[in-house]
Amino acid sequence: MKQLLKLLRSQEPVTVDQVVAALSKVLEPEVNRDLISLNMVHNLTARQGVVSFTVRLREAGTPLQVPIERRARKAVLAIPGVKDVKVSFETTPRSQLRETSRLQLDAKYIVAVASGKGGVGKTTVAVNLAVAIGQLGHRVGLLDGDIHGPNVPLMTGISGEEPFAFGDQIFPPQAHGITVMSMGLLVPAESPVIWRGPMMHQAIRQLLRDVMWGELDYLIVDLPPGTGDVQLTLTQTLPLAGAIMVGTPQNLAFGDVLKGGEMFRQLGVPLLGVVENMSFYVCPHCGQAESIFGEGAGEQLSRRLKTPLLARVPLDPAVRAGGDSGLPTVIAAPQSPAGQAFVEAAERLITALDASRRQSARGSILLNPDLPIVR
Ligand SMILES: Nc1ncnc2c1ncn2[C@@H]1O[C@H](COP(=O)(O)OP(=O)(O)OP(=O)(O)O)[C@@H](O)[C@H]1O
Ligand SMILES: [Mg+2]
Incomplete structure (x- = not known):
């Protein structure tokens, strides 16, 4: 019976998908990532049990060729029905390396989180929203657009972690189920960089172009405060599906949020909603909600900007x-009023995006390296 089963299985046609699945478990020995996600496997065919493919190496004559071939061959031969494996090697031409390094970002929706x-x-809102959307089963990336004061590493608990570099490509770390990238991970906190205009644009482009984000459903971009240079560059470089405005109920903040919202309007970026943060304080003793900074700002903003109020997050x-310990509220206390407000905002954002149908990029985004520099 066993013999018969083996014979029957060996008759089944081997599919390319099976081979891809097998090779996605084969690790490149130096960087410890699999051959498929490193985009090293090309010209893959599977015909009558004979599997053939090319492994593209970054360097000709690397000693890694031997273990890669051994591992790949073993994994593919383990697929029932495979009779032979033909592996060849080639080296990526220098010109193509530059070309491929421009094609890393593939996100369905790119959403900026901004304020005046x-x-x-x-x-805080960007991190909690991103993690909450990830918990709802989507593939999420979080880009820290604040290159002057990058706080995302601290708030996601990955400060000090070094992103993994492979040639020109940067592989971002994961935190709480999402992919996170920040200038703060590339430049040590103790050596603050004085960003001059062109350098800053270069840095932003590097974050977008050289980082291997992989395929994402949502890329959340935490913008620095205000309506300055970085905001403009990011807004004009990225095909944004929309932006969210964060505000607090104080009167002073109100005008700034309107101004920020206006900037997106002028740039043709739809507003997806307002999050009113630090809206009220729930007394831990009696449970009564106290509106310390006044009431109704979120509703007013939402009316003035003609965009929904996604949530009111209490001061807690x-x-x-x-934030300080790197454990976002949606993980540490999802049932708390603040945790629930973040999840509610995430759900409303997803609904708003689905309704808008304005997707960011269906295929990969080709970033133009000669984009005009906004000053
Ligand atoms: N709902 C909240 N309750 C209590 N503290 C909060 C709340 N939201 C944010 N904070 C705290 O307020 C401070 C400022 O928040 P955060 O850094 O998220 O603001 P920001 O708008 O990104 O600031 P920046 O303009 O400097 O980038 C942080 O210490 C954060 O932990
Ligand atoms: Mg910030």
Whole structure:
């Protein structure tokens, strides 16, 4: 019986998908990532049990060729029905390396999180939204667009982690189920960089072009405060599906958020909603909600900007503590009023995006290296 089963299985046609699945478990020995996600396998065919493919190496004559071939051959021969494996090697031409390094970002929806004013909780909202969307089963990336004061590594608990570099390509780390990239991971915190105009644009392009984001459903971009240079560059470089405005109820912050919202309008980026942060304080003793900074700002903003109010997030010391310790509220206390507000905002954002049908990029985005520099 066993013999018969083996014979029957060996008759089944071997598919390319099976080979891809097998090779996606084969690790490149130096970088410890699989051959498929490193985009090293090309010209793959599977005909009558004979599998053939080319492994593209970055360097000719590398000693890695031997273990790669051994591992790949073993994995493919383990597929029932495979009779023979033909592996050949080639080296990526230098010109193509540059070409492929421009094609890393493939996101269905790219959403900017912005505000007019600093310190209102943009990064907190961006991190919690991104993690909440990830928990709802989507593939999410979080890009820290704040190159002057990158806080995303701290708030996601990955500061000090070094992204893994493979040639020109940068592989971003994962945190709480999402992919995270920040200038703060490339430049040590103790050596602050004074960004001059062209350098800053270069840095932003590097974050977008050389980082291997992989295929994403959502890329959330945490913008720096205000309506300056970085915001403009990011907004004009990225095909944004839309933007979210974060504001606090204080009167002072209100005008700035309107101004920020107006900038997106002028640039033709739809507003997807407003998040009112630090809206009220729930007394831990009696449970009563106290509106410390006044009421109704979120509703007013949403009316003035003609965009929905996605959530009102309470002022909660646990939110700050979660930010400082790298454990976002949606993970540390998902049932708390703040945790629920973030999840609600995530669900409403997904609905708003699906309704808008304005997708960011169906295929990969080809970033033009000669994009005009906005000053
Ligand atoms: N709902 C909240 N309750 C309590 N603390 C909060 C809340 N939201 C944000 N914070 C805290 O307020 C501070 C500022 O938040 P955050 O860094 O997210 O703001 P930001 O708008 O990104 O600031 P910046 O303009 O500097 O980038 C942080 O210490 C954060 O933990
Ligand atoms: Mg911030």
